[in-house]
Amino acid sequence: MADELELLRRANPVPPDGPHFGDGPLDHNAERRLERLLHDRTAGRPGFRLPRESAPGRRRIRLLPDRLPGGSRARLAWGLMATAVVAALTLTLVLSGPNTTPAVAAPRPLVVQADSTPVPLDRLAERAEQAAADGAPGLRKGTHVLSWSMGMSEDKPPVTFAEERIVRWKADDSHTELVVATDPRHPGRPVLSDEDGEPRLVEDGHVISKQTFGPSWSDAPPESPPPYDVTRLRDYLREASYLDTSLTTPQLLDAVGVLLDHWTLGARETAALARLLADAEGLRPVGQVTDRLGRRGQAYVYDGEAARRMLIMDPDTGAVLGLESTATVGEPEWGLKAGDVMEYKAWMR
Template sequence: MADELELLRRANPVPSGDPRFGEGPLGREAESHLDHLLAGAGAGAGAGVGGERRPPRSRTRFVWALAASAAVAVTAAALLVAGPSTTPAVAAPRPLVVRADSTPVPLDRMVERAERDAADGSPGLRKGTHVQSWSVGMSEDEPPITLPVERVMRWNADDSHTELVVATDPRHPGRPVLSEADGGPRLVDDGHVISEQTFPPSWSDAPPQAPPPRDATRLRAYLREAQHSDTPLTTSELLDAAGVLLDTWTLGARENAALARLLADAKGLRPVGQVTDRLGRPGQAYVYDGTGYRRMLVMDPATGAVLGLEATAAADEPEYGVEAGDVMDYSAWIR
């Protein structure tokens, strides 16, 4: 990969510090370099120092990133060769980092804060959600890609609802975003509308459409029903169920307190300290090391509300191009 990045840098039409960088089309010489680079990728990218052959997947990753289409190739090249100080807009998010100087807060303490916040009953429960998510798409034929999406779901008085889904990454406002569209991944403008739909009224009284309870005992049964489980939920399943709940409802203070109590009673969730989530909000983090994935729960330090959930790979999955520590899924809920 280091050799491939060096080839990319040599194809750069102007230096990264040049004020013209990214402002216009590639010049004739740059186009010639890029054409040569694409034409030679299959022949030269597989050879390493001393003629050693590299695995074919690295060539696939490189060619796919540059040659999806002419327009995407130019844009992707501009993003990838912008210099070592620039974060590519198409890059996968790094795992959240716990502040080394922070003090872990026990979940029981978060329950106390949530219950104190719920004393006056406000804010109230609201059906609908606003969530920013990053998820990884994988296949055996292509390298993994991270798709950032913002989704807003609003319910109307007649029980119909609308859902707006846009491609956007708040870490890189205004920059192109990788999206799954028209049968394959491509770069789209920030804020590109993926879908906008209106759904007819639904009168389902089953979870998660039914309003969630305000006490932990009944909420536990509610989430088990929402997950269609006949047995008590494991900690990993409970975190999944919490995600389903928050993808449907914006919880009120009392529902937040009930969920915080459930999470405090779960086995294996350990406090690790303070983080800043991908929307720039401070949070207290709790980690569960399950089979295959490491789950991180992020909670509001003032109210005990769930701010986000992150899943990272616990082991390499070379058949999919995934390495231990890669972020597989992340959701940040917005009030």
């Protein structure tokens, strides 16, 4: 046991005489808890003690924007044992090496560049319309998206799962879907996956699923091609959201995510979407950000009751690059703090 403890001590990503994480320091409470975990296996919260049997009643929550735990808000059940998180954290520290960020660490909220000038959505929509003058590139069915989503339990800190999904359609209306566990913020590092509902560490690029689907076609949104007329696109997104009433801004942002999870928009569809977003209430420009794939974008924020939504758009073409959902209300019983990133998606062509 002494050898294992010494190995963990050497793997401590925050030694007293070493540098903090490259993407930001831990706070003092986090450093103290990590130090206690590495030097006293009985210290800390009960969830970190290895039980003889599986602890009942563990649940996993995959958060959707504006759907926080507590009260009557939506929850997705899971059966997470305390040993799974202990093993994941321990293996991450050992495999990742010293002075590195654990794979289970949640991404920090994107930061707006302090000296940047916000670009109004109207102006960005005008740029998108100019970029779409020749109609290229064209619309393509399928998507390439990276996502980070938070999983939580009542007696453990939240953990974040990172996945990449590529959907490609063929001329005969068949398609393939590839899902892998990967986090481009830390290439080559182990990734925490929830494959089959069991959180575990896997190698970067581990294939979660690879499926081929036979020919299929639908004339209902979001399977049918999206229009590039603003009025028709608004109706399309409302129908894709299964709503009979006008879309609120949070509902519109959700619908944008659904659309981009099915289609890679062409220039004309991008211009129509940018104009539609420019008409949304409460979506305000805040300045320039660099997204989690290193791309420069303009950020637009909607402050909701339970979550802050940030939309990242290409400053030249108006294409949606990403969506971030950050908690504005803490849920201490779930380990959720105000400012925690609950979900993030980044779309690519």
